[in-house]
Amino acid sequence: MPPDDSQSQTRRPSRSRGGGRGGNTRRSATFTLDQTPWRVPLNPDRPIEPLDADGVQAIHRGALHILSEIGIEFLNEEALALFARAGCRVTDQNVRMDADFVMEMVGRAPASFTITPRNPDREITIGGRHMVFVNVSSPPNAWDLVRGKRPGDFATFQEFIKLTQSFNCIHIAGGYPVEPVDIHPAMRHLDCLFEKLTLTDKVCHAYCLGPERVEDVMEMVRIAGGLSHAEFDARPRMYTNINSTSPLKHDWPMIDGALRLARRGQPVIVTPFTLAGAMAPVTMAGAVTLSVAETLAAIALLQYAAPGCPVGMGTFTSNVDMRSGAPAFGTPEYMRATQMTGQLARFYGLPLRSSGVCTANAPDGQAMWESSNSLWAAVQSGSNMVYHAAGWLEGGLIASPEKFVMDCEMLQMIQRYFEPQITATTPEDIALEAVAEVGPGGHYFGCAHTRERYQSAFHAPMVSDWRNYESWEADGAIQTPQRAHTLYRQIVDNFEPPAMDATLREELSDFVARRKAEGGAPTDF
């Protein structure tokens, strides 16, 4: 058991493993976030595949049947015109498309792509064995140990953006980590993106909430990166995620924004929310089939409008609570649906997006077993992008900074789990000389083989307390959420923004001021 001298685990000095050029290990007189370095992890595991080849075909054929015989509604005139031009059967807003067309369009999509934010060291790859993590996106409320539950506001939004930037295990500043309802919707995207583009140097995201917002965000990302329009268009610099309105419907602003991004070479992730028993069939295969059909419909449109544009298949299939009809997350059914969708994504050659989600209302044991189930399902499914990977509570209605920190502990463990050196089997790893040297009944603490390796041999946690009960109790018996709260406050209070060219920052500020003067974006959507 650990001796009493093991000090607070969030204040111990940084070792060599922290930092690096792309790292974000901050050093100040008072606080160092001791964490693993920035990296885009590669998942070396073979995915878990609950479906055999016939099962994949059954879902594939089911999705094609939905697309050709039942059809998907597109509440967007431009999309309807494009589908008609492509030879699809358009009846009012219903679009039916043949298998050959769908598969030809899907075949145009790249299997993998990069996104390069204003700091090129933060470039990420979406596809293959790459796996990146996104902060929690879009909760209307925040909750923390001190303030309890309350509507999101801009100050809380800023706190979450600082957490997003500070943790190396978070690769993407996704949607708003909490909705800042104290900012008028006409101006919200301007203020939020300014904060995201100045307080972080990671990949950003645009909500598809009308043409003006989408165009503003693209322009802001271009300005923050110091890019010409041609440079912006030349490769992915940001992305969007669109949701269908399941069942069988794509709404106007989502499709409009997706087309705008696709035509400028910016990635679009398509993520239906197919809740089995509510917006989708009660069977998981049925819910996945519906999700795949809705995704393929949007991808076919985007590939017809902008051949070869980067896209991804998203999954947000879960089940309802049988007693109440409310969504449940991190369930066994959720895990299998994620794995099944992963098999379909690989079948189509598309990157996969999934999520780190839970139903729990507080960052307690339930929250962590549900989130752990979600995150391991993401690993097992071969997910390339994991939304809501840190900070999500109450089925997405709450963003919590304590949960954010606790989730990052799990993400760091997953990223460590991927490192091939843990399972290396060179003669030095098998260590027969050390075994002979130590012999029976001895210990390995002091032998040369240990001394040469002990500093980097094992992952060290951020908020886990590994002391024995008595040491932990003498220090106040502080449980995980309280420790996470302390670390969250330390990070936010000691935050230093990443480097940014002063001219670009001013140009970005000027753009925001001008667009605000113009009235921002319409709010009649």
Next chain:
Amino acid sequence: MPPDDSQSQTRRPSRSRGGGRGGNTRRSATFTLDQTPWRVPLNPDRPIEPLDADGVQAIHRGALHILSEIGIEFLNEEALALFARAGCRVTDQNVRMDADFVMEMVGRAPASFTITPRNPDREITIGGRHMVFVNVSSPPNAWDLVRGKRPGDFATFQEFIKLTQSFNCIHIAGGYPVEPVDIHPAMRHLDCLFEKLTLTDKVCHAYCLGPERVEDVMEMVRIAGGLSHAEFDARPRMYTNINSTSPLKHDWPMIDGALRLARRGQPVIVTPFTLAGAMAPVTMAGAVTLSVAETLAAIALLQYAAPGCPVGMGTFTSNVDMRSGAPAFGTPEYMRATQMTGQLARFYGLPLRSSGVCTANAPDGQAMWESSNSLWAAVQSGSNMVYHAAGWLEGGLIASPEKFVMDCEMLQMIQRYFEPQITATTPEDIALEAVAEVGPGGHYFGCAHTRERYQSAFHAPMVSDWRNYESWEADGAIQTPQRAHTLYRQIVDNFEPPAMDATLREELSDFVARRKAEGGAPTDF
């Protein structure tokens, strides 16, 4: 979100899924434990295999090198004599054995075996794709929300035995779930086994703590089962688990007890505790290699003494906290070591035992991410038997009833996750007719496809609270450990022992009385 009328989730009426002949769903006027039925789950997933064939060979050859060139100490004269007779090189207590001998002996072990306790409906299979779960074993202390941490006693022991019996997801009443230090060591095995054999009807275990205890336990299992000596010897009725004294040593009582069980056809699991950086090399492959060598040495002995006796390969390889040297559990390194050992177990054709473990001192978020990591590693490694699967805290120094209940929630989810119907893809599962019927923008709550299936479509939790924040808060904002505490008290307070023939119970009681009158077992070990 759920309506306010969703009542306490531990008191809702049992549905058809509970019960069955082997089930343990209790019904009384006041309390029903609504849980999934008794079953021995089959793990359908392909194991995660971090090693390629060369990696498996490297560990295999390393283990054989240890056995033939470095040797293992056996502090047991009978074992040394057996090894000498088998032609192994015995020098004092050091035994070196050639690869051919080891592989011939290991080849005698069955790939799979059953264990039949006094209730034949509780028969389990160890091996193949079967996966069974064992309660926490051997903590010296207990902790609960009301009484805090305290030394284990007999009353607390009884509570844990009642939990063990009550949860259908627990298949084995393993070692003492907490050490009853208020019972004299000479009599402890008699009192504990009497409780285990009368309060449960599940498979029991004998500690190898000297010949008298081992013989007493075998006799008590035989009496409780109403078996002749020949019937007892004819097939596995119980089992033991032995630990080596890593590095490179097997102690006297463990080997003595293992030989006694093996010669009567009762299974022996061999589980070294190879903590990387302490009792084993700091590299995970080195620690696994040492563990495999120590396991094979004991199995070779048992197969020489009792050809074809049922045995299993145990893994308890983890890493230390680099700062304190204390053991850490549920780490990324632990997960990979478990998976690697699983590959070796399959290479040798042996069943695998692993564990559900954590380092945390309280049943909070850390406890659950560490335990979840351990349990998913058990799944991913193809483990056949999972020790400590419910109730373990503080690296095994604490047994907690709240943690027991929370772990059982995870075990139920894992067992549900294994059910093939979740991923079935028949035409009824793909549900194209329902998709056509509901159409765009509708919902599936009321359609026939949902109505026919909703009662059994999804797993329902025991202690998870899936209500929305406001309903949960209005009901007291009860967090997971408190909910688990309530359920634990309900189970213990409403416990009814399983049926037992009165004659056998009396015979068992007489045996205990006689052995106590004789002074019990010697305490000079």
